[in-house]
Amino acid sequence: MNNNNLALKAFLSGPVMPLSRVPDPVFSSGAMGDGIAIDPLNDCLYAPCAGVVMHVARTRHAVTLKADNGAELLLHLGLDTVELQGEGFDALVQEGTRITEGQPLLRFDLDKVARGSKSLITVLILTNGEGFQLRPLTTTCVDVGAPLLQLSRTGSAPATAEPAGSGGESRGHVRVALHGGLHARPAALLRKSAQAFSSRAELRFAGRSASVDSLVGIMGLGVGEQDEVEVICRGADSEAALHALLETLATAGAEPTPQPVTPLPVAAPRGAEEPGVLAGVCASPGLASGPLVRLGALHLPDDRGDSQPDEQHRALDQALERVRGDVRATLQQAARQGHADEEAIFTAHLALLEDPGLLDAADLLIDQRVSAAHAWHRAVQTHCGILQSLGNPLLAERANDLRDLEKRVLRVLLGNDGEQAIAAGSLVAAQEITPSDLGPLVRAGVAGLCMAEGGATSHVAILARAKGLPCLVALGPQVLELDEGRVLVLDASNGRLEYAPSAERIAQVAMQREQREQARQQQRARARQAAVTRDGRHIEVGANVANPEEAAEAFAAGADGVGLLRTEFLFLDRQQAPNEEEQQHAYQGVLDAMGESRVIIRTIDVGGDKHLAYLPLPAEENPALGLRGIRLGQALPQLLDQQLRALLRVAPIRRCRVLLPMVSEVDELIAIRQRLDQLAHELGIEERPELGVMIEVPSAALLADQLAEHADFLSIGTNDLSQYTLAMDRCHAGLAARIDALHPALLRLIAQTCAGAARHGRWVGVCGALASEALATPVLIGLGVQELSVSPGLVGEIKARVRELNAEDCRQRSQELLALGSARAVRDACARFWPHA
Incomplete structure (x- = not known):
């Protein structure tokens, strides 16, 4: 034929x-x-x-x-x-x-x-x-x-790279530089890059191929770091798509490694275990003791194979959409709070929930009259098996993300959304604990986590470290055989789970924990006292808050004021903008919660990674570089005017400081100051609030002396300043761990900001995440920062840290840090210069 x-x-x-x-x-x-x-x-x-x-x-x-x-x-x-x-x-x-x-x-x-x-x-x-x-x-x-x-x-093949716009095909080979190869987050990054183009793209490796649309398909290729792959793009913009994908694959660092910390100890070989001890791998350091509780697993009902496909398709679609909604809400919360690691993790989860390979596998089973729950379970398990069979530890750990999504969707399908009741102070054991498990466990006040499987670079490990929760992984199946209620000792820092501790050992652990708690209590007891260095320099320690309730917590925790009120809390998750009265009432509530302390209120900063449903913004190729912060206020002056009028009406106005985000040049500041004066005149208000500028783009840091001439204070936002200085998107699925505000380039900009402000007698604060890091406290003081705004729960700790330091010593040693070549080198030097328990 x-x-x-x-x-x-x-x-x-x-x-x-x-x-x-x-x-x-x-x-x-x-x-x-x-x-x-x-x-x-x-x-x-x-x-x-x-x-x-x-x-x-x-x-x-x-x-x-x-x-x-x-x-x-x-x-x-x-x-x-x-x-x-x-x-x-x-x-x-x-x-x-x-x-x-x-x-x-x-x-x-x-x-x-x-x-x-x-x-x-x-x-x-x-x-x-x-x-x-x-x-x-x-x-x-x-x-x-x-x-x-x-x-x-036709009997002939076209050239491998036709001009863009011809509907042709472009091919290229590249050695994958992405850290750990192509697992979940790098695959999500690659998929995101491809979505900017109309061309269809696929990867070929070791005789197999996968569409770039499918995260599971990409991961299933088993591409490791430094493996060579072929990229094929077909469509009108195939050349541009090929170039972008090759560049993505050739860029190192897509898998966030943990934030630089002391290297975590690795478990001893199984044969070297002590009696009464299970050896594991430290995923999050710490010491804890408490009764063992096993985290309950979901049990699927029997599947009779007589389900109605249409009904089961609808059930799965509804469950998937509900879980997607939950993940999107988590993403929004992480974005508001600046938790880049959590954003990266749940961005990858959202992409997996939309993976066509995974969804089609489940749908095919449903078409064969398998129930939605069993179809979803079998589809996920099949794809997990593919990832685990590839012999790549990172890919095997990413299978945990799929199992997390399996559990979340099954809970909806089975109507089992309730949380297991777990007593505070318990040690929780499970085959693997997933990111969605962690939130309820933290809220319950558990003392530590023990996993039979998992890895030190898993997503839940990253989150456990962020929460300060001791966690051991790879303990083996024996941990699931231990009797519930037995009191154990979890020495995560040394990779040990002691399942037969003596009474003396339990007492020793309790004493150590009590000593740490006493230190925290002492910090809290002195939190209302001023933070003054040993040589007499006063450092104001305020709090970053998002609403009046958090302001009250900050005041109770001893904060000297609010260093940053994110007003986006009023504008997000609603169908229409708050009016002037609602805004004034909310801002007044924050002032009232803070006693006589001053409150810095930042004008609305949406755009970029924060979006308002009722304020559709134009699609932008680079949202972080587009219409956001004060630029949005300039484009929509009625929105900014309404907020400024609400701020002018708080009382007493002398306790209100207004902070402008994303300022990049002096004229922007002058224009807003003139507008503030005009609005105050229209309202018949004589007194003016102090007006400050956020230093979060390099141009603002470089112009700090000129900005300080017209501003009352400067506040450094290290999160955005890091991403713009290092040219790394802080919401990027693969670069979060490389965005380190202790990079010497950032420190030089901070030093220049402080020097510029000092010429005009202005003070400088830091409201980014770096202010909450005790390791960075002496550096910031040494560079000339006078105010630190931190998470409310860290006020006492940061004040205690300030009191340990000598400001002049900090100044001299900080200058040495500016000559170093990397953030890692800065961190190592800080640990040597200013040891901290």
Whole structure:
């Protein structure tokens, strides 16, 4: 049989049109390939030729076939029909099915699909155009089965990199520099890079390939660091897409390593274990003791295999969307609080929840009458098995993320959303503890975590370190055999779980913990006292808060004031902007909660990674470099004016300081000061609040002396200043751990800011995350910082740290740090210069 030339038959009845007339730029531009379209008059899609079904979309609106001559044909029913989530569609074939010409593929409800989508126009696309040619056989109305296209094999392949815009193909090879290879977060990064282009992209490695759209598919290739892969891009912008993906793959550091800390000890070999001790790997250091509690596992009910597919598809879709909503809420909270590690972790989780390979696997099982819960469980377990079989420890740990998502979705499907009651002070044991488990455990006040499996670079390990919760992993199955209620000692710093501790050992641990708690209590007891260095320099220690409730906590914790009130709390998670009265009431509540202390209130900073549903902003290629902070206030002056009027009305106004975010030049500050004066005059207000500038872009630091001439104070936001100085997105899924504000380049900008402010007698504060790090306290004092704004719970600790130091010694030694070459070198020097228990 000669397969070089095939006559493709009409797959629908209706008027025929060229792709150029299809009202969708992705199809009409030819970005996906050459083809043709039909506006259907019937309700069933038929096979244009014999072949094999390669793919059925999980929403059942599209089918991809592979013809016998190797051509790959996408049949996409309607435009924007993916939004219908399968409603109105019935797939009549499954992936891998051998089909004949004219065989029914999809049945659809003409009325429902027409009402729920942009158009019923259905396209046929040749997705692997190299070596093939399509020639229309008719341009009029056709009936199903009539000759439609001539598909010919040309016998030659195109060049590997056609010019962008030609709908061609571009190929390239690259050695993967991403730390740890292509596991979850690097795969999410690669997928995000590809989504900026219309071209379709795939990776090839070791004789296998995967679409860049599929995180699980990418991870399943088992690509390690320094492995060479081939990247293939097909579409109008294939060259640009190829360049971007090659650059992403060649850039080191996509997997965040833990923030620089003392190296964690590795477990001793199993054979070297002491009696009564399980050896593990330290994921988060610390010492704790308490009764053992096993974290309950979910149990699936029996599956009888008689489920109704439509009902189960809906159930899974609803459960997935609910979990996606929870993850998005976690992301928003992490963004508001500046927790970059949490953002990176849950960004990867969100991408996995949208992974087509994973979702299609579950949907295929549901089509076979498997229940939604069992289908989801089996799909996740299959993909976890793939990752664990590759022999890559990092990929095996990333399987834990999939199991976390499995558990979250199953809890919704099974109606088991309740949290297990766990007593405070317990040591929790589990096969693996997932990021979604951790929040309830922290709230319950558990003393430590013990895992049979897991790794020191797992996501839950990163989060446990951030929470200061001792955690051991890789303890082996023995930990799950220990009796509940038995009192154990978890010496995570030394990789030991002592399951038969003596009474003396338990008492010793209790004493050590009591000593640490006494130190914290002493810090809290003295937290209301001023923070003064040993040579008499006063450092104000304020708190970063987001609402009146947090302000009250900060005041009770001894904060000298509010160093940063993030006013976004008023604007986020609502359907309309707060009016002037609501804003004034909220700001007044913060002032009232702080007694006689001063409060710094930052004007709204949205845009970038924070979005308002009622304030649609234009899509930006680089949001962090776009319309955000004071730039948004300039673009929407009515929004800023309303906020400034509310701030002018608080009392007493002398206790209110206004802080402007994202200022990059002096004229911006002058314009806002003039506007503040004008609004105060209109309101009949004589007194003015102090007006300060956030130093969070390098230009502001370099212009600090000029800004200080017109500002009352400067406040350094080390989080944004780090990302803009180091050219690393702090919300990037793979670079969070490399954005270290103790980088000598940052320290030089801080020093220049303090020097510029001093020329005009202005004070400088730090409100970024660096202020909360005790290791950095002597550095900041030495560079000239006079105010530190920290998390409310750290006020006592940072004040105690200040009292240990000599400011002149800090000044002299800090100058030495400016000459170092890396953040790691700075941290090592700090540990030597200013040891801290």
